[in-house]
Amino acid sequence: MESLAPGSAVDGPVAPSPAVPTRVAFRRFWPWVRPDAPWLAVSAVLLVAGSLGEVVSVWLFKDLIDEVLVPRRFSAFWTLGTAMLGTAVGAALLTFSGGYGARRAAERFVLRLRTAAVAHLHTLPPDTLERRQPGDVVSRLTRDVVAVEQLVASGLVEGTAALFGLLLFTTAALYLSLPLALVAICTAPLFWASARFFGRRLLVRERVAQRRAGGVSAVVEESLRNSELARTCEQEAREVGRVRREGRALMDAELAAARLAELYPPFLNVLEVLAGLAVVGIGAYELERGVLSLGGLLAFAAFMAQLFEPAHQLSELAAVAGTAGASAERLLELLDTPSPVRERPHARDVRPVAGRLSCEQVGFDYPGHPGLPLLADISFDLRPGEVLAVMGPSGCGKSTLAKLLVRFLDPDLGTVCLDGEDLRELTLRSVRRAVTLLPQRTALFRATIRENIAYGRPGASQAEIERAASAADAHGFIIELPDGYRTEIGRDGFQLSGGQCRRIAIARAFLRATPVLVLDEPTAGLDDRSAEKVIAPLRQLMAGRTTVLITHDRAFARTADRILWLGHADAGELPYDGRPRRTTGCAAGA
Numbered sequence: 271m272e273s274l275a276p277g278s279a280v281d282g283p284v285a286p287s288p289a290v291p292t293r294v295a296f297r298r299f300w301p302w303v304r305p306d307a308p309w310l311a312v313s314a315v316l317l318v319a320g321s322l323g324e325v326v327s328v329w330l331f332k333d334l335i336d337e338v339l340v341p342r343r344f345s346a347f348w349t350l351g352t353a354m355l356g357t358a359v360g361a362a363l364l365t366f367s368g369g370y371g372a373r374r375a376a377e378r379f380v381l382r383l384r385t386a387a388v389a390h391l392h393t394l395p396p397d398t399l400e401r402r403q404p405g406d407v408v409s410r411l412t413r414d415v416v417a418v419e420q421l422v423a424s425g426l427v428e429g430t431a432a433l434f435g436l437l438l439f440t441t442a443a444l445y446l447s448l449p450l451a452l453v454a455i456c457t458a459p460l461f462w463a464s465a466r467f468f469g470r471r472l473l474v475r476e477r478v479a480q481r482r483a484g485g486v487s488a489v490v491e492e493s494l495r496n497s498e499l500a501r502t503c504e505q506e507a508r509e510v511g512r513v514r515r516e517g518r519a520l521m522d523a524e525l526a527a528a529r530l531a532e533l534y535p536p537f538l539n540v541l542e543v544l545a546g547l548a549v550v551g552i553g554a555y556e557l558e559r560g561v562l563s564l565g566g567l568l569a570f571a572a573f574m575a576q577l578f579e580p581a582h583q584l585s586e587l588a589a590v591a592g593t594a595g596a597s598a599e600r601l602l603e604l605l606d607t608p609s610p611v612r613e614r615p616h617a618r619d620v621r622p623v624a625g626r627l628s629c630e631q632v633g634f635d636y637p638g639h640p641g642l643p644l645l646a647d648i649s650f651d652l653r654p655g656e657v658l659a660v661m662g663p664s665g666c667g668k669s670t671l672a673k674l675l676v677r678f679l680d681p682d683l684g685t686v687c688l689d690g691e692d693l694r695e696l697t698l699r700s701v702r703r704a705v706t707l708l709p710q711r712t713a714l715f716r717a718t719i720r721e722n723i724a725y726g727r728p729g730a731s732q733a734e735i736e737r738a739a740s741a742a743d744a745h746g747f748i749i750e751l752p753d754g755y756r757t758e759i760g761r762d763g764f765q766l767s768g769g770q771c772r773r774i775a776i777a778r779a780f781l782r783a784t785p786v787l788v789l790d791e792p793t794a795g796l797d798d799r800s801a802e803k804v805i806a807p808l809r810q811l812m813a814g815r816t817t818v819l820i821t822h823d824r825a826f827a828r829t830a831d832r833i834l835w836l837g838h839a840d841a842g843e844l845p846y847d848g849r850p851r852r853t854t855g856c857a858a859g860a
């Protein structure tokens with residue numbers, strides 16, 4: 271997909287996510303934080319205790335100046351020095367424990383949130399997932415999840431600790447010198463105003479940057495996935511150009527955010543110097559009047575440094591909230607993607623399954639086009655063990671019918687029944703346990719052949735796996751491979767031929783041994799010789815099982831008990847122009 275011009279409705283391959291207020295995002299993500307909320311509270315207490323230790327250390331430093339250096343009385347050094355060192359070590363241990371505890375809770379949050387997001391994606395039908403760019407989805411599950419963590423987990427602890435640290439150092443400063451503390455406090459509105467100014471603008475820029483990051487991931491993934499096509503069409507430069515354009519857009523967005531993010535700390539430093547000069551000036555005046563001791567002035571200067579640190583942390587959290595807020599919007603959009611198929615509260619399992627499969631006046635509209643049917647008036651009734659061949663021109667809804675039968679989709683009209691029960695009244699697990707789908711595209715994982723065959727039954731024994739492979743006519747070529755069943759195959763089985771991949775998928779179906787089969791173009795993309803090798807094991811697989819066979823192969827279709835034509839009654843002879851139109855079905859003898 272080429273990027274559209276800036277300012278268009280969709281700028282880049284990834285559309286903007288709906289804006290979400292920070293408080294709403296925090297509330298939505300809190301359930302994934304709650305299991306570790308006690309640990310976060312303990313971590314915050316430890317960090318606050320560490321800050322209290324630093325306050326005590328600074329106060330001991332004041333006494334060290336006033337009671338050792340100024341009167342030149344070295345005998346008092348050992349007591350104060352030992353106390354100061356012990357306090358510093360204790361504060362360091364408390365700070366470490368609190369920081370590690372917060373980090374542990376944060377990582378557990380990331381694990382829970384990412385797992386929950388992936389679990390939600392697995393509830394979505396394939397059609398819903400395919401509308402999204404895979405690279406962008408991966409970006410949301412990695413980069414955006416980590417950014418959200420900084421908002422609702424570690425950011426919460428750091429913010430709480432910084433706030434209490436600020437209160438502790440302010441209280442100590444007030445006790446030490448009211449005039450100097452009031453000068454320092456007068457600078458607080460400047461810090462608050464700058465945090466709001468930078469935070470709001472950074473959120474806007476981070477929204478664009480996060481979306482652009484997803485766009486780069488999407489374009490890179492798509493470009494590499496289609497690298498073979500790009501090379502055969504001599505379009506390598508075009509693909510590199512696409513990645514460069516998206517990368518430049520990301521670079522511009524990141525730099526726009528970086529300009530604000532990098533300007534913010536120096537601006538805070540200027541404010542800190544301004545406040546420090548005011549404190550030193552008034553402190554010198556107080557010292558000259560004898561109201562404040564030298565140790566008190568130096569201690570106050572140390573308190574000022576400690577005071578600015580939590581103030582700085584709170585201000586930086588405002589900037590972090592910008593990045594996290596943009597990521598939260600992208601993640602919530604993913605988590606809020608609804609599934610068109612939902613299990614009803616009263617759904618029940620169907621057991622045992624005899625295998626009777628029927629459709630009663632089933633209709634399904636084109637997605638996004640209500641009232642424009644892709645399927646209409648589809649009716650058939652298959653007794654256990656019968657085979658129905660479904661034929662028709664490309665685009666008439668054959669694969670959609672397959673998705674209805676395994677309940678990846680629900681019909682807009684009519685019912686799909688298993689053993690007389692509407693699929694919508696059954697649990698999704700029991701439907702999938704009873705029906706096996708062999709889609710057009712053979713799905714294989716980057717794993718061993720054994721693991722791929724046993725994917726539907728992970729606990730299957732080696733003997734069961736080999737029997738399934740033998741039934742699928744795959745055992746022979748498998749044992750000739752270097753490592754046999756332990757041979758690692760690449761993504762989508764690129765190390766194997768198309769026919770070999772298909773036979774591994776058939777072996778997987780044999781191993782599952784469900785009473786109902788849905789075969790979606792099982793010989794598509796295979797040459798005649800490979801197709802012949804696949805058809806024989808498919809016939810064995812279909813034997814005794816209720817089967818819906820979607821195919822363009824007329825000879826293969828004639829082996830069915832009945833044929834269902836979609837579209838025109840002789841649709842196999844007609845070209846299909848790709849335009850949406852009304853589709854009907856009728857059943858006829860084979």
